[in-house]
Amino acid sequence: MLSESELISTVEMLKYEHLDVRTVTLGINLFDCASHDLEVFKANLHKKITRLAGPLVETCNTIGDKYGIEVVNKRISISPIGVVAAPFNSAQMVEIAKTLNDIAVEVGVDFIGGFSALVEKGIANGDRALIEAIPEALTQTDRICASVNVGSTRAGINMDAILLMANAIKRGAALTADKDGLAVAKLCVFCNIPQDVPFMAGAYLGTGEADAVINVGVSGPGVVKRAIDRAVESGSSLGLGDIAEVIKRTACKVTRVGELIGREVAQALDIPFGVVDLSLAPTPTVGDSVGEIFQSMGLTSIGHPGSTAALAMLNDAVKKGGAFASSHVGGLSGAFIPVSEDLNIEEACRNGSLNIEKLEAMTCVCSVGLDMVAIPGATSEETIAGIIADEMAIGMINNKTTACRLIPVPGKAAGDNAHFGGLLGHATIIDVKNCEGQNGFVRHGGRIPAPIHSLKN
Amino acid sequence: MSKIIITAIGKDRPGIVSSVARVLFQLGCNIENVSQTILQSEFAGIYIVSVPDGTDFETFSEQFREAFGEVGLHVHIESMETELPHVEPSGEHFIITTIGPDSKGLVYDISTVIAEAGVNIINLTAVFEGGDNPEKNIMVYEVLVPDSVDRHILSGTLKEKAASLKLALTFQHKNIFDTVNRI
Numbered sequence: 001m002l003s004e005s006e007l008i009s010t011v012e013m014l015k016y017e018h019l020d021v022r023t024v025t026l027g028i029n030l031f032d033c034a035s036h037d038l039e040v041f042k043a044n045l046h047k048k049i050t051r052l053a054g055p056l057v058e059t060c061n062t063i064g065d066k067y068g069i070e071v072v073n074k075r076i077s078i079s080p081i082g083v084v085a086a087p088f089n090s091a092q093m094v095e096i097a098k099t100l101n102d103i104a105v106e107v108g109v110d111f112i113g114g115f116s117a118l119v120e121k122g123i124a125n126g127d128r129a130l131i132e133a134i135p136e137a138l139t140q141t142d143r144i145c146a147s148v149n150v151g152s153t154r155a156g157i158n159m160d161a162i163l164l165m166a167n168a169i170k171r172g173a174a175l176t177a178d179k180d181g182l183a184v185a186k187l188c189v190f191c192n193i194p195q196d197v198p199f200m201a202g203a204y205l206g207t208g209e210a211d212a213v214i215n216v217g218v219s220g221p222g223v224v225k226r227a228i229d230r231a232v233e234s235g236s237s238l239g240l241g242d243i244a245e246v247i248k249r250t251a252c253k254v255t256r257v258g259e260l261i262g263r264e265v266a267q268a269l270d271i272p273f274g275v276v277d278l279s280l281a282p283t284p285t286v287g288d289s290v291g292e293i294f295q296s297m298g299l300t301s302i303g304h305p306g307s308t309a310a311l312a313m314l315n316d317a318v319k320k321g322g323a324f325a326s327s328h329v330g331g332l333s334g335a336f337i338p339v340s341e342d343l344n345i346e347e348a349c350r351n352g353s354l355n356i357e358k359l360e361a362m363t364c365v366c367s368v369g370l371d372m373v374a375i376p377g378a379t380s381e382e383t384i385a386g387i388i389a390d391e392m393a394i395g396m397i398n399n400k401t402t403a404c405r406l407i408p409v410p411g412k413a414a415g416d417n418a419h420f421g422g423l424l425g426h427a428t429i430i431d432v433k434n435c436e437g438q439n440g441f442v443r444h445g446g447r448i449p450a451p452i453h454s455l456k457n
Numbered sequence: 458m459s460k461i462i463i464t465a466i467g468k469d470r471p472g473i474v475s476s477v478a479r480v481l482f483q484l485g486c487n488i489e490n491v492s493q494t495i496l497q498s499e500f501a502g503i504y505i506v507s508v509p510d511g512t513d514f515e516t517f518s519e520q521f522r523e524a525f526g527e528v529g530l531h532v533h534i535e536s537m538e539t540e541l542p543h544v545e546p547s548g549e550h551f552i553i554t555t556i557g558p559d560s561k562g563l564v565y566d567i568s569t570v571i572a573e574a575g576v577n578i579i580n581l582t583a584v585f586e587g588g589d590n591p592e593k594n595i596m597v598y599e600v601l602v603p604d605s606v607d608r609h610i611l612s613g614t615l616k617e618k619a620a621s622l623k624l625a626l627t628f629q630h631k632n633i634f635d636t637v638n639r640i
Contacts, residue, residue: 002552004582006638007597011554011627013637065609068629253637260636 014069018222018288019254021261022281023073024060025113025198026053027205027213027274030079036087042099049076049103049112052212052271057108059268063261071261073110077203077215082117086126093133094140101141111186113145113203118193121155121447123164131164135172138183145201151191151392153399157448159389165189166385166442170408173377177410180418185340185372189388189404191395196275197331202368202403213274214266215331218258219281221290224250224318228296243297244317251278251321259326277331278322279367280314282342284425290335291344302337302345303354311335312365332401334367340420340427341372350428356387359430364394369402374418374427377410382439383432384408389442397451460489460507460537461517467530469500477504480524484517485509500530505537548603550579550631553615555596557624559585567596567626570618574611576600599631 013019033044053076060071078084078100085096097115104112115137117127127148134146148165151157169189173181188202195206198215205213227250231238258276266273282290294302297310315334323329337359339345348354356373363369369391375384388404395402407427409418414431465477474493481488486506493502508517518534525532555567564583571578579599586593602608612628619626 002634002638004584004595004597007552007554007634008556008595010634010637011556014629014633015625015627065612066630067633068627069633256636257633260633 012226013220013223013253017220017226018283018285019069019220019257021064021069021071021216021258022219023075023198023200023217024056024071024262024265025075025077025203025215025217026056026269026271027077027196027209027215028052028079029205029209029211030081030084034084038088038092038095041085041088042096045096045099046103049078050107052269053107053109055269059265063264063268067261069257069261074108075198075200075203076104076107076109076112077198077205078112078114079205079207080114080116080118082119082124082127082130083207085130086124088126088129090129090132090136093129094136097133097137097141097144101143104143109143111143111145111200111203113147113200114205115144115146116148116204118149119161120149120152120158120191122158123161128164131161131168134168134187135175135183138172138186139175145186145188145203147188147190147193147202147204149190149193150388151396151448152450153192153396154450156450157191157389157392157396159385159442159447160445162189162385162388162392163381163442163445165388166381169384169406170381173408173410180374180409180412180420181377181407182420182424184407185405185420185424187405189392190401191392191403192399192401193403194331194401196277198275198277199279199281199332201405202332209274210272212271214262214269214271215274215277216258216262216265217277217279217281217331218254219279219283219288220250220254221280221282221293221335222287223254224280224314225287225289225293225296228293232296240313244313247314247317248321251318252325254278255322255325255329273328275328275330276322276326278318278326278329278333279331280318280335282336282338282345283423284341284343284346286343289342289344290337291342291348295344301348301351301353303348303358307358308362308365311337311362315366332367336368336371337362337366338368338371338405339373339430340418340425341423342425346425346427349430356430356432360390360394363391363402364398367401369395370404370406372405372407372420372424372427374407374409374429375432376413376429376434377408378413379408379432379434380439382442383435385442386435386439387432389448393448396448459512460505461486461514462535462537463504463506463521464533465500465502465504465530467500467527469495469498473500473527473530474502476525476527477502480521481506483524484520545601546603548601548606551600551602551608551628552631552634553596553598553600553626553628555619555624555626557594557619557622559587559594560622563622563624564596566618566622567598567615570611570615571598571600574606574614576602576606576611
């Protein structure tokens with residue numbers, strides 16, 4: 001029999017500390033749906049996705065109910081449409097996005113991710129059509145997420161692609177000006193994109209993956225925060241090594257939950273289990289914040305000096321605990337710092353504790369990047385391209401994933417508020433140094449060569 | 458070989474288990490299963506022992522009581538039906554926890570819902586000490602829910618009952634507790 005404290009701590013994690021399975025994401029390979037005929041392709045998509053994903057939502061709900069843990073989102077990741085739908089033009093790409101959106105509604109999933117292109121070394125015809133289609137596709141759909149990988153440690157950074165993406169971001173935001181640029185809140189630009197991310201907006205199914213696979217994203221910043229609080233309140237003098245140990249143990253427990261649910265869903269659907277992504281993903285709910293963990297560790301606010309060190313320790317401890325708990329850990333696996341999705345981080349931006357430069361510095365040691373950052377609508381394409389290039393460079397040089405999800409909110413300036421709704425939350429628009437005139441560096445285009453893999457310093 | 462069940466209950470103190478075991482050893486018995494617990498200051502132990510062939514239950518019972526010298530310990534001895542092997546009905550183990558203020562009849566109310574569903578309680582721990590600390594006001598039932606029982610209905614009925622008693626009730630498969638707490 002389990003001890004009372006074991007039982008109670010588990011019940012508290014699940015019931016009061018917001019531990020949930022953030023997403024069960026069914027990856028579906030679409031290469032066998034390919035066709036040069038749009039109608040045939042759309043019919044193939046419908047047939048394959050509905051066949052595999054039909055029972056996904058009900059299965060997740062049943063298993064979540066059995067264990068008393070909510071599977072908050074049920075999602076689908078698909079092969080990159082830029083490749084699968086390579087014969088089509090941008091208008092047809094928009095049609096494909098709408099078809100996928102209809103399928104998402106039919107099977108009841110929250111999002112389909114994989115309206116994606118991999119262009120770190122060059123842009124093929126299908127990729128170009130897809131990038132061209134992104135603003136319209138994300139405006140005309142509400143359950144489709146797009147991602148474009150523009151750099152990698154092996155290939156370098158494709159500045160032509162970054163410029164296209166900066167343009168797409170501006171256009172997408174303009175098309176949804178009435179919703180504060182919501183379209184581009186569903187768009188991520190990546191360096192070193194993982195093939196098995198279950199989280200949106202970056203989820204897609206890589207070409208090295210199985211025909212179908214179940215990936216799970218767990219969360220639980222509230223659980224980590226409470227564990228640190230309890231350790232601090234216990235009165236014993238804690239070194240940072242002790243706090244890291246608390247985080248590690250907690251991350252281990254959180255990951256075990258994800259592994260259990262993922263394996264059972266996979267078994268029920270007769271689909272192989274892929275990975276657990278053990279990210280600390282916040283939501284705009286009190287007590288479900290990554291920013292609050294910084295305060296539990298003793299900082300007055302995220303963004304203040306010491307924040308990068310604290311985040312480095314947090315991120316590493318989460319990875320260590322998770323890696324021990326599951327034999328297959330993947331995706332992004334670390335701490336997310338999405339501004340609008342985290343009440344505490346949003347507040348730090350609002351009161352000036354956190355600015356975009358510090359956010360960028362922190363992304364050197366966290367698992368994603370400049371995520372859900374609302375910037376002034378007047379920010380130029382060159383400036384957006386420059387911010388993306390900077391973030392991609394961090395990922396490329398440090399051999400890690402980095403991403404940008406920037407929303408230039410039309411008609412609004414620094415200090416104004418942008419509302420995206422739901423899990424996307426709201427954000428105070430953060431000031432950026434807008435380039436005046438031409439930014440010759442990004443307008444050069446071409447590629448930044450891949451970095452040398454020796455002489456590390 | 459026949460089996461006997463012995464239960465011993467009384468004020469806890471050092472040496473109780475040793476005394477019972479000594480007598481059983483002297484009478485040539487083998488302890489097959491033993492479980493003991495202490496509630497507040499009270500000891501309770503239950504022993505399943507196999508006795509030598511040909512042992513007469515009445516004689517054994519007398520001999521045990523004569524040899525067992527512990528004062529203030531109530532001992533109950535009973536022969537055990539051993540013809541039918543114990544078969545656990547097929548089903549799954551769930552954990553029900555309740556947290557909330559103490560009041561009379563809580564165990565009765567909750568266990569009645571469980572019994573009426575035809576579900577067996579495998580293990581029960583209940584602590585009521587008042588105050589706000591959840592660890593001091595809880596019930597934990599481990600139950601075996603047979604495959605024939607609709608656990609959604611059971612869970613719903615339990616939660617309704619708990620709400621009327623101002624208790625927070627959870628109903629979860631046991632695996633989640635094992636998974637989180639045991640490596």
